[in-house]
Amino acid sequence: MTLLDDDRLLGTDPGLRAIARDLYDGIRDLPIISPHGHTDPRWFAENATFADPAALFVTPDHYVFRMLHSQGVPLEALGVPRADGGATEADPRAVWRLFAQHFHLFRGTPSRMWLDHAFQTVFGVTDRLTPASADAIYDQIDAQLQTDAFRPRALFDRFRIEALSTTEAATDDLHWHRMIKGSGWPGRVITAYRPDGVIDPEMPGFADNVARLGALAGEDATTWTGYLAAHRNRRAYFKDFGATSTDHGHPTARTEDLAQDVAARLFAEALQGRCSAEEAETFRGHMLTEMARMSLDDGLVMQIHPGALRNHSGPVLAQFGRDKGYDIPTRTDYVRALRPLLEAVGHRHDLTVILFTLDESAYARELAPLAGVWPCLRLGPPWWFHDSPEGMWRFRQMTTETAGFYNTVGFNDDTRAFCSIPARHDVARRVDCAFLATLVATGRLAADEAPQVAHDLTYRLAKQAYRL
Amino acid sequence: MTLLDDDRLLGTDPGLRAIARDLYDGIRDLPIISPHGHTDPRWFAENATFADPAALFVTPDHYVFRMLHSQGVPLEALGVPRADGGATEADPRAVWRLFAQHFHLFRGTPSRMWLDHAFQTVFGVTDRLTPASADAIYDQIDAQLQTDAFRPRALFDRFRIEALSTTEAATDDLHWHRMIKGSGWPGRVITAYRPDGVIDPEMPGFADNVARLGALAGEDATTWTGYLAAHRNRRAYFKDFGATSTDHGHPTARTEDLAQDVAARLFAEALQGRCSAEEAETFRGHMLTEMARMSLDDGLVMQIHPGALRNHSGPVLAQFGRDKGYDIPTRTDYVRALRPLLEAVGHRHDLTVILFTLDESAYARELAPLAGVWPCLRLGPPWWFHDSPEGMWRFRQMTTETAGFYNTVGFNDDTRAFCSIPARHDVARRVDCAFLATLVATGRLAADEAPQVAHDLTYRLAKQAYRL
Amino acid sequence: MTLLDDDRLLGTDPGLRAIARDLYDGIRDLPIISPHGHTDPRWFAENATFADPAALFVTPDHYVFRMLHSQGVPLEALGVPRADGGATEADPRAVWRLFAQHFHLFRGTPSRMWLDHAFQTVFGVTDRLTPASADAIYDQIDAQLQTDAFRPRALFDRFRIEALSTTEAATDDLHWHRMIKGSGWPGRVITAYRPDGVIDPEMPGFADNVARLGALAGEDATTWTGYLAAHRNRRAYFKDFGATSTDHGHPTARTEDLAQDVAARLFAEALQGRCSAEEAETFRGHMLTEMARMSLDDGLVMQIHPGALRNHSGPVLAQFGRDKGYDIPTRTDYVRALRPLLEAVGHRHDLTVILFTLDESAYARELAPLAGVWPCLRLGPPWWFHDSPEGMWRFRQMTTETAGFYNTVGFNDDTRAFCSIPARHDVARRVDCAFLATLVATGRLAADEAPQVAHDLTYRLAKQAYRL
Known part of the structure; x- marks a missing residue:
C-alpha cells in the first residue's frame, strides 16, 4: 500500500x-x-533530535490541532502548552492516539496531503493512520527521530x-x-x-x-x-x-x-x-x-x-x-x-x-x-x-x-x-x-x-x- | 424521449x-x-389533493415566477395572489400556458432541473414543456393529482x-x-x-x-x-x-x-x-x-x-x-x-x-x-x-x-x-x-x-x- | 508554424x-x-491608413503598456504620449522592439491571445513575436498597413x-x-x-x-x-x-x-x-x-x-x-x-x-x-x-x-x-x-x-x- x-x-x-x-x-x-x-x-x-512524533506533527501545528478542536477535542488533551500554566496532556503517545482517532476529519484537506506526504516520504510509513495503526506508526517514526539522519x-x-x-x-x-x-x-x-x-x-x-x-x-x-x-x-x-x-x-x-x-x-x-x-x-x-x-x-x-x-x-x-x-x-x-x-x-x-x-x-x-x-x-x-x-x-x-x-x-x-x-x-x-x-x-x-x-x-x- | x-x-x-x-x-x-x-x-x-399543476409548480414558487417576471410577465398574469385584493389570473391553465411559453428562460438553471425531475419522476412526463405540449402535460399532471397516490x-x-x-x-x-x-x-x-x-x-x-x-x-x-x-x-x-x-x-x-x-x-x-x-x-x-x-x-x-x-x-x-x-x-x-x-x-x-x-x-x-x-x-x-x-x-x-x-x-x-x-x-x-x-x-x-x-x-x- | x-x-x-x-x-x-x-x-x-505597428498595437492600448510598465519599463520608452509635453520615444520600431523583448510577460493572458489572433488572422504573421523576430514582423505588418485593404x-x-x-x-x-x-x-x-x-x-x-x-x-x-x-x-x-x-x-x-x-x-x-x-x-x-x-x-x-x-x-x-x-x-x-x-x-x-x-x-x-x-x-x-x-x-x-x-x-x-x-x-x-x-x-x-x-x-x- x-x-x-x-x-x-x-x-x-x-x-x-x-x-x-x-x-x-x-x-x-x-x-x-x-x-x-x-x-x-x-x-x-x-x-x-526532534522529541517525538506528537511534538513534530501535532502539538505545534495549528492547522492540525484546530481541526480536532473544532470537533470538541480540548486543546489540553492534544498537549498544546498552556500560557496560564495549566496542565496539559504530557504523554505524546496519548496525544498521537487522539490524533489517529480523529484523522478522518482531514479527509479532503491539504493537511491530510502534507501529513501523508511526510509520513511516506520522510518516514517510510505506508499504512494509513488509524486508531489501529497508531501505535505502530508512532513507533516507526519515533525510532527514526532518534537517529542522526533525522x-x-x-x-x-x-x-x-x-x-x-x-x-x-x-x-x-x-x-x-x-x-x-x-x-x-x-x-x-x-x-x-x-x-x-x-x-x-x-x-x-x-x-x-x-x-x-x-x-x-x-x-x-x-x-x-x-x-x-x-x-x-x-x-x-x-x-x-x-x-x-x-x-x-x-x-x-x-x-x-x-x-x-x-x-x-x-x-x-x-x-x-x-x-x-x-x-x-x-x-x-x-x-x-x-x-x-x-x-x-x-x-x-x-x-x-x-x-x-x-x-x-x-x-x-x-x-x-x-x-x-x-x-x-x-x-x-x-x-x-x-x-x-x-x-x-x-x-x-x-x-x-x-x-x-x-x-x-x-x-x-x-x-x-x-x-x-x-x-x-x-x-x-x-x-x-x-x-x-x-x-x-x-x-x-x-x-x-x-x-x-x-x-x-x-x-x-x-x-x-x-x-x-x-x-x-x-x-x-x-x-x-x-x-x-x-x-x-x-x-x-x-x-x-x-x-x-x-x-x-x-x-x-x-x-x-x-x-x- | x-x-x-x-x-x-x-x-x-x-x-x-x-x-x-x-x-x-x-x-x-x-x-x-x-x-x-x-x-x-x-x-x-x-x-x-393538490389543486392543479399551476398551484403546484408556478404560483407559490418564487424561483419560478421571479424568472418570468424578470422578462416582463406581470405577477398577476401568473396568478400570484395579491395582498391588496387586486385581481389576478384565476384560470390555472392560462397560468400554465404562460409558464410553458417562457420555459426556455430556465435553460441552464437549477429550476429547470428540478422541474424536469418532478415532471418525469413524479408524473411520468417525458416530453419537454413547450407551448405545443403545454395542454397535454397540464392534463397529464392534473389527472394524477386527483388520485390518492398523489x-x-x-x-x-x-x-x-x-x-x-x-x-x-x-x-x-x-x-x-x-x-x-x-x-x-x-x-x-x-x-x-x-x-x-x-x-x-x-x-x-x-x-x-x-x-x-x-x-x-x-x-x-x-x-x-x-x-x-x-x-x-x-x-x-x-x-x-x-x-x-x-x-x-x-x-x-x-x-x-x-x-x-x-x-x-x-x-x-x-x-x-x-x-x-x-x-x-x-x-x-x-x-x-x-x-x-x-x-x-x-x-x-x-x-x-x-x-x-x-x-x-x-x-x-x-x-x-x-x-x-x-x-x-x-x-x-x-x-x-x-x-x-x-x-x-x-x-x-x-x-x-x-x-x-x-x-x-x-x-x-x-x-x-x-x-x-x-x-x-x-x-x-x-x-x-x-x-x-x-x-x-x-x-x-x-x-x-x-x-x-x-x-x-x-x-x-x-x-x-x-x-x-x-x-x-x-x-x-x-x-x-x-x-x-x-x-x-x-x-x-x-x-x-x-x-x-x-x-x-x-x-x-x-x-x-x-x-x- | x-x-x-x-x-x-x-x-x-x-x-x-x-x-x-x-x-x-x-x-x-x-x-x-x-x-x-x-x-x-x-x-x-x-x-x-494606420500609422505603424506600434501605434496600432502598443501605444494606445493600456492592457499592453501597463504590463510592460509593471515590470519597470517607463511609459515614455513605449511612446505613450505625455500630457505634460515631456519627450517620449518617437521611433515606432524602437517601441516595437521593447514590446517584443517583454512579450513573454503576456504568457497566459488574454492580451496574448488577442495579439496573436490579430497577428495571424489580420496580418498573416505565423512566427511568435520575440526579440529575434521583432523586426521582420514589424516590417510585415507595416507594409500591409500602407495598403488599402488595411x-x-x-x-x-x-x-x-x-x-x-x-x-x-x-x-x-x-x-x-x-x-x-x-x-x-x-x-x-x-x-x-x-x-x-x-x-x-x-x-x-x-x-x-x-x-x-x-x-x-x-x-x-x-x-x-x-x-x-x-x-x-x-x-x-x-x-x-x-x-x-x-x-x-x-x-x-x-x-x-x-x-x-x-x-x-x-x-x-x-x-x-x-x-x-x-x-x-x-x-x-x-x-x-x-x-x-x-x-x-x-x-x-x-x-x-x-x-x-x-x-x-x-x-x-x-x-x-x-x-x-x-x-x-x-x-x-x-x-x-x-x-x-x-x-x-x-x-x-x-x-x-x-x-x-x-x-x-x-x-x-x-x-x-x-x-x-x-x-x-x-x-x-x-x-x-x-x-x-x-x-x-x-x-x-x-x-x-x-x-x-x-x-x-x-x-x-x-x-x-x-x-x-x-x-x-x-x-x-x-x-x-x-x-x-x-x-x-x-x-x-x-x-x-x-x-x-x-x-x-x-x-x-x-x-x-x-x-x-
Whole structure:
C-alpha cells in the first residue's frame, strides 16, 4: 500500500494529465527556495533530535490541532502548552492516539496531503493512520527521530533546501542565527525582519519593545529620529544574518505618508500609550511607508501580510496564548489602503513590495490590477488558509489574466511544520503544472513555452523576487 | 424521449464519471433527511389533493415566477395572489400556458432541473414543456393529482422522506402539527422554532407579536424576564412537536452579549417602538446569544440564516406581500459579527450553531476558518440562490480545505415546492459524488474512504447535526 | 508554424470538446455586433491608413503598456504620449522592439491571445513575436498597413461587423459621426451618449462642460429645467447618429430619487463648485434616475459601468493623463445603491438598464438575483479586467443559475484596439460554447437546445438588448 498517488493533482483528463506530468517531471527535483516561513532557527543551530512524533506533527501545528478542536477535542488533551500554566496532556503517545482517532476529519484537506506526504516520504510509513495503526506508526517514526539522519540539518539537506528564511522580531538578538553562522554548517538559513512588535502601538508591551529596539541598536529610540535610526541599524544587523526581506503582519493594508512632524507626534503618543485605535492604525500605516523608504536604501524586499483578525477567542488567548488556531481572515481593501505608500515610492522598480491576502475576493478585483501596473508590486502566493490545491488554483485563475505569471513570486511554504516543507512545495509544483497544462491543452499557452514558465514559477521567480 | 440524463452532474471525463457513478450508486436510494424547509404542514395534516399543476409548480414558487417576471410577465398574469385584493389570473391553465411559453428562460438553471425531475419522476412526463405540449402535460399532471397516490402523505412516502422539518413562527399555535400528531400517521413531519417576529423590533407588529407570545406561553412577556421565560416555554412546546432546531433569519449575523439590565432596557424600548435602527440591530444580536444559551439548556440546534435584504421593491411588497422574489442577498460579515456569541458560549461542544450564507465570498475567508476551529460551529449547505450545482460545487471547493467535510451538515432543501424535494436532494447527492470523485481521481482522497464520506454527506451528518 | 490552436478554449475532455466544437461551428461566422466600445470614429470618417505597428498595437492600448510598465519599463520608452509635453520615444520600431523583448510577460493572458489572433488572422504573421523576430514582423505588418485593404473601413468589412458603437461625451459635436453619415459609406458605426462630464460635479471643468452642453443644445443649462432639457436635446441629437444607448461610468452604482427642488438646489451648488463629496455622489446618483426617466421617453438603453477608481497614481495622471492603466477596480454594492432608481422606474419592462461590474463577488450575490427579478435589468458581459476566458467562465458560472441566459446581453468588446475586436468576440464565442457544452455533457441542457442558446448569446441577445 502507499499513501500517495504518483499523479496526484495533475488533472483528471488523460491528455491533460500527460502534459502536466511532463511539465512536473521537468521541475520536480529542483531545489527548494523557501523565502518565507516560521521554522525555528534553534533547530538548525543546535541540530538536536526532534522529541517525538506528537511534538513534530501535532502539538505545534495549528492547522492540525484546530481541526480536532473544532470537533470538541480540548486543546489540553492534544498537549498544546498552556500560557496560564495549566496542565496539559504530557504523554505524546496519548496525544498521537487522539490524533489517529480523529484523522478522518482531514479527509479532503491539504493537511491530510502534507501529513501523508511526510509520513511516506520522510518516514517510510505506508499504512494509513488509524486508531489501529497508531501505535505502530508512532513507533516507526519515533525510532527514526532518534537517529542522526533525522536531525534538522540532515533533513534540511535531504529536503534539498537551497535557502530557508525564518522570521524574527526586530527585537530578537538573532542568537540562534549567530550560532548557525558560527557553526560552519553550509546550510543557508537566513532571517527576515519582522518589526510588528515595535511598529504596532496596540501590541502588548509596545513601549518596552521600542526601548529594547533602541538598546539593541544603540540608539535613543524614544525620539522619532532615533527610532527610525534604530530600525535602520537593526535592518542592517538582520542583513548580516542573511536577511533579504522584511515582513509586516498588520490588521489591514492601510498605509499613510504623513509629514515627519505629524508622524513624530503620533509616535510620541504611541509610546505613552495614548493612541486611539484610529491613530494606531494611522501610525502602522505610516510606518509601512517608512519601511519602504528604508528598503530603497538597503534593498530589503518588503512583504505585506494583512487581514488576519488575531485571537478571535479571548478565553483561548488567555489560556493558551497566541497562534492557537483562532486567527480568522477578514475582508481586506488594498486599493485605497496602499495608495499613499504607492504614490510615495511605488513607481520605483528597484523597490519590491510583495502583497499577500487572506481575502481571495481581492485577487481579480484589486491585487492583480494593482500588481499589473505598479512597478514595485508583486503578488505573493496563496497564503495560510488558501495554501491548498483549490486555493492555489483560484490564485492562478484569478490573477494570471491581469498580472501574468511574472508579477508573481513563486511559492512560500510559510510553515512552522518542518516536515511539511517538501510536501507543500510539491503541492504547489503539481498545481502549477496542472494549471499550465490546462493553458496548453486549451490553446492559451504554447507547448514550448510552458516548461520555461514551470521553471520560473518553481525556482527562478522566488530567487529573483526575494533577491536570493 | 426522456427529460433526464442518467449521468447528469457526474462529471465529463469518462474516468472520473465512472468513479462518481459508483459513489452515487452507493447512496442514491438513501432516505431523505430534510431538516430545514418551508413546506406547509397543513398538507400533511389534511392530506387533501393538490389543486392543479399551476398551484403546484408556478404560483407559490418564487424561483419560478421571479424568472418570468424578470422578462416582463406581470405577477398577476401568473396568478400570484395579491395582498391588496387586486385581481389576478384565476384560470390555472392560462397560468400554465404562460409558464410553458417562457420555459426556455430556465435553460441552464437549477429550476429547470428540478422541474424536469418532478415532471418525469413524479408524473411520468417525458416530453419537454413547450407551448405545443403545454395542454397535454397540464392534463397529464392534473389527472394524477386527483388520485390518492398523489396526495401529500403518499408522495411523502414515495419520496422516501425519513424526516421533514417545516418552519413555524414562535407565535404559531402549531395547529396543523397537532393535527398531524393526532392523526396516527407515522410520517415524521416536525416543526422548527422561528422567533424572528418576536425578536426583531423592526418587524411589523412586533409588540403585538410579543403579546401573543406571552399569551400562548402564559407569561407576562412585557417584562424582560417574562419574555425570556415565554421563549423557553414556547421552545419546549415546539419540542413537543418534534422540533430539534431553531431558525434565525436576521438581516445580518450580528450578535451581542449585553448585560441583562441593558438588554432589558432595550427590550422595553423595542416594545414601545422607540428603537433606532442600530438599537434594533443590537437587540436582535443580543437575542441570538440568549437563544444560544437556551439551546445549551434544551438542546435545540441553532440555525443562523443572515444576509437577505427583504422586499427590495416597496411597490411589489405593497401589492403582493412578502416572499415574492424580491429578496436580494447582501454582503455579510461573520467574523466580528459572531464574536460576542462565540466568546460567550462558542467553546461548548454540546451547542450546535449552523451557519448559512448568501455571500459566497465568506466561504473560504470567514466561514470555513470559523467552523474549522470553534467547537459549536457547523456550516449549513449552500442556501437559496446558491442551492445549485455550481453553488454546491463552490461550497465544497471553498470550505473543504479548511473546515473538512465533518464540520458540514449535509443537505437542506429549504423549499416550499414539495415535488422539488427529491430533485434537490438528488442534485446535492450527485454534485457531492462528483466532487468526491474529483478528489479521488486527483489523489486527494483514498478510493476506499470516498464511499464513507458520500454516505456521511448524504445521510449521517444531517441526522447527527440536527439531532434527528 | 501557427500562433493559434484551432480548438483553443473549447475544453480538454475529448467528448466535451466535440460538443463545443459543433456548437462553435454553428456560430463562428455570425456577424459581429459590437454595441459598446471605444474605437475612434475618426478612423471610419477619414479612412486613413494606420500609422505603424506600434501605434496600432502598443501605444494606445493600456492592457499592453501597463504590463510592460509593471515590470519597470517607463511609459515614455513605449511612446505613450505625455500630457505634460515631456519627450517620449518617437521611433515606432524602437517601441516595437521593447514590446517584443517583454512579450513573454503576456504568457497566459488574454492580451496574448488577442495579439496573436490579430497577428495571424489580420496580418498573416505565423512566427511568435520575440526579440529575434521583432523586426521582420514589424516590417510585415507595416507594409500591409500602407495598403488599402488595411484601411479602417476595409477592416470593418473584413471583420464582418454588422454594427459598431463608439462612445462620445455629451458635449461632443459628433463631427466624425457626421462625416461618416455624410460619406455614403454603408458601415453601421453609431455613437453612444456618455454624459459623465456633465453629470459628475467632481469632473474637472464640470461647470464649463455644462455650459457647453447648454450651448450645443440651445438651452440655458444653468437652470435645472434647462439642464434637463439640454440632456433631452442632446440625447435626441445622438439618436440622429444612430445612438441606441447611454453609458454611465460613475465611481459607484449609487442612485437617488430626489424631489425635483432638492435636485435643483444640488445642481446649483454643483455648478458653483460647492458640492461636498457626498453631495456630488448624491447628485450623480439622482442623475441616473433622471437618465432612466428620459430613457422611458426616448428608448435609449442605459448602461451602468461603476466601480473603477480612476487614476490611482497622481504622478502618472499629472505626467500622462487619464486612461494610462492606473484605473483599479473597487468593491461595489448594487443592492442598496440601485434601489432608488429601481423603485422609481424599475418595474417598467420597456426600460432596459444593463449592469456591468468590476467586482465579480457581486455576480452571484447581487447582480444575478437583481437581474433575475427586476423587469428592467439585464447583465452586461464580463468587463475590462474580467474580459478574459476565466472571467467569462466565472460570469456564466455565477450568473446563469439565478438569472439564466436571457437576462444577459451577449458580448461587448469595449475596446479601443480595433484589431482586437474579432479576437475578443471569438474568445467570447468559444468560451460560451465550451460552457454550453459542459451543461450538455453533464445533463443540464438538452443537446437540441444548446445551438439555439449559442446563437442567442452570440448574436440575437445583443441586437435585442441594445435595440439594434
